[in-house]
Amino acid sequence: QVQLVESGGGVVQPGRSLTLSCAASGFSFSSQGMHWVRQAPGKGLEWVATISYEGGSKNYADSVRGRITISRDNSKSTLYLQMNSLRVDDTAIYYCAKGAFDVWGPGTLVTVSS
């Protein structure tokens, strides 16, 4: 079945870096645009970034542009989110989603704290 599974979350100090992964299975990963969406504790959904099916087009939310990079490896059916200069307000559950946001992973929690 179609599945997305995020990994790489954890506790990190402010200013440090972290890379999240999203392993895809059950569909043609290389033909789908992919997204990262986050949700701070007790808050709403916030779109973070989108990458086109071949990786040539990327778009970022203003809140993360310049600090976060979305990328993908179609040979491994894996989506990535590299996060630098992390801030306390980056604390959230990070979800990956495919295409028309029709399938989501369970999310991975990133906590930025000293």
Next chain:
Amino acid sequence: SYELTQPPSVSVSPGQTARITCSGDALPDQYAYWFQQKPGQAPLLIIYKDNERPSGIPERFSGSSSGTTVALTISGVQAEDEADYYCQSVDSSGTYVFGTGTKVTVL
């Protein structure tokens, strides 16, 4: 920045109809999508392209659009429909935006 505005909460009795609105200036030109999120779970797509329902989503969920406002209607609300609901669309630059979210309480 572009915003999609939803009412914070809606309360409804079982069997009644719940209607959740979402307002945004670009909605006349862009499709809206609706997501349901239950506590501790990832969001679930329940309406796409304003009024289309993915397979497996009950018929009691429907979407509509009129000008700068779109709406999600839940007909014959059931206890299991208690959740947070988010609309989503894109702005003129192709940036995705989620609505502020509406908590539906089944009385």
